[in-house]
Amino acid sequence: MGAAEAVPAKFRAGDRVRVRLADPPGHVRTPWYCRGHVGTVERLCGAFANPEELAYNRPGLPAQPLYRVRFAARELWPDYREHAADVVEIEIFQHWLEAA
Amino acid sequence: MRGMHDMGGLEAGRCERDEHEYERWEKRVDALMMLLSAKDRDLMKVDELRRNIESLGADAYDRMGYYERWMHAIAQTLIQRGVITIDELGRKLAEQEVRDGRG
Amino acid sequence: MSAAPSESAGYYRRMQAAVEELLILKGIVTPEDVQRQVDAMDARNYKRGAQMVARAWCDPAYKARMLADGSAAAEELGLEVGPLRLIVVENTPRVHNVIVCTLCSCYPRMLLGIPPEWYKSRAYRSRVVRAPRAVLAEFGTALPDDVDIRVHDSTADMRYMVLPLRPGGTDGWDEGRLGKLVTRDSLIGVARLPDVA
Numbered sequence: 001m002g003a004a005e006a007v008p009a010k011f012r013a014g015d016r017v018r019v020r021l022a023d024p025p026g027h028v029r030t031p032w033y034c035r036g037h038v039g040t041v042e043r044l045c046g047a048f049a050n051p052e053e054l055a056y057n058r059p060g061l062p063a064q065p066l067y068r069v070r071f072a073a074r075e076l077w078p079d080y081r082e083h084a085a086d087v088v089e090i091e092i093f094q095h096w097l098e099a100a
Numbered sequence: 101m102r103g104m105h106d107m108g109g110l111e112a113g114r115c116e117r118d119e120h121e122y123e124r125w126e127k128r129v130d131a132l133m134m135l136l137s138a139k140d141r142d143l144m145k146v147d148e149l150r151r152n153i154e155s156l157g158a159d160a161y162d163r164m165g166y167y168e169r170w171m172h173a174i175a176q177t178l179i180q181r182g183v184i185t186i187d188e189l190g191r192k193l194a195e196q197e198v199r200d201g202r203g
Numbered sequence: 204m205s206a207a208p209s210e211s212a213g214y215y216r217r218m219q220a221a222v223e224e225l226l227i228l229k230g231i232v233t234p235e236d237v238q239r240q241v242d243a244m245d246a247r248n249y250k251r252g253a254q255m256v257a258r259a260w261c262d263p264a265y266k267a268r269m270l271a272d273g274s275a276a277a278e279e280l281g282l283e284v285g286p287l288r289l290i291v292v293e294n295t296p297r298v299h300n301v302i303v304c305t306l307c308s309c310y311p312r313m314l315l316g317i318p319p320e321w322y323k324s325r326a327y328r329s330r331v332v333r334a335p336r337a338v339l340a341e342f343g344t345a346l347p348d349d350v351d352i353r354v355h356d357s358t359a360d361m362r363y364m365v366l367p368l369r370p371g372g373t374d375g376w377d378e379g380r381l382g383k384l385v386t387r388d389s390l391i392g393v394a395r396l397p398d399v400a
Contacts (some may be wrong), residue, residue, distance in 0.1 A: 107328050183226075
């Protein structure tokens, strides 16, 4: 996919990001459990067509930057009792992220 | 609204180490998905498959087997795309019922 | 009708046959296409991943390439993976990785074949992101106290495989022998590989 066709990447590895609290209907690949939470960008995976649109047989372009975001398990789960350094890493599209 | 498929973090029972030797028809469901979603055919996107699975009611989702959900979703996608009609599918299904000795 | 056909056993088996027949009649697929796909998927299994792991244990440069680009590393060994975007995550003495798809059942199928039934279950998908050690215990796996966990949720286009720790007692073993130690469950992260006596 040519660079001209993709939305420019806003974030880099190490950036703190918050997952937007939003609740649209349809096919959404941002899991409920991470919405509203803050994590750190682990890497930019590249830009990919938006699955929310692909699910309706639309092209899902321009491609959205996709990041792996690392969340502390203690940040995600209020009752988390395992290790402080445990993390959950989730692939999240840029349009679901804002700077934290 | 949280989809019933969006289950990360919910309470659930013990993990049973289930294995499953797939039946012939189940493998053919998987094969149809691969063939239809291949770039050169592009008659189905895996995202359409997922959306159609997610549209199943919560009860159906949990009751149905994995490849039953896939087959439901493949049929729905092909109908939505206009590749097959409901009438065609209904008639072919009736033929299958006869072959099974059910019709 | 007294009982809805869709409620009966075999309904979706019949639907698969019906749809396949329609697609063949319309010239969209042939029966040979379907069989070829079935055979291709049957031929994919965890041993393809084991091959990569054994090579990585023996060859640090390959390991580095594999951690940078898992799909290219697979293809380097002649393992065709098509459009798979593979990320290999490395277990270390301090970090243990576990893979899940909470939203459905995404798995590196083009490398490892079809995932196990439990990987697709409500119990695994719900709980492993929230209580990973409890889930690992249900698989008979206990982690040392000083090991932290990383759970990877395959929510989009990437797919994951774990590079397990090389078991102790295997000095000088060749790749073939090492590969046989690798289990499917260690590539998903619900199991570790025991030291060799």
